[in-house]
Amino acid sequence: MNNTVTEEKLEKSFSITKEALEVAKKAEKKKSMKKEAADFLDMASRYYSDAQHFKEKGNYVLAFGALNYAHGWLDAGARIGLFKVKDSRLFTVDD
Numbered sequence: 001m002n003n004t005v006t007e008e009k010l011e012k013s014f015s016i017t018k019e020a021l022e023v024a025k026k027a028e029k030k031k032s033m034k035k036e037a038a039d040f041l042d043m044a045s046r047y048y049s050d051a052q053h054f055k056e057k058g059n060y061v062l063a064f065g066a067l068n069y070a071h072g073w074l075d076a077g078a079r080i081g082l083f084k085v086k087d088s089r090l091f092t093v094d095d
Contacts (some may be wrong), residue, residue, distance in 0.1 A: 040077035
């Protein structure tokens, strides 16, 4: 059983979450819910920033957890249509 957050695993999570965050920021937003889309992006960005802070402090477990929260906000926004994205590699959406 692998229960360790390695630097390699953490870097992979940073990379994919950063890419998803950039795609979501550029994506067309649901017109009737722009405020909500902005809120979801803000939360994802804050968790991503927290993850960077935890990594700098050497706490890979908290960094990994914060990245999962960041990506969760992005996935939730994509699933409910706040961000018009189609990339199922980055989001839990159907292509």
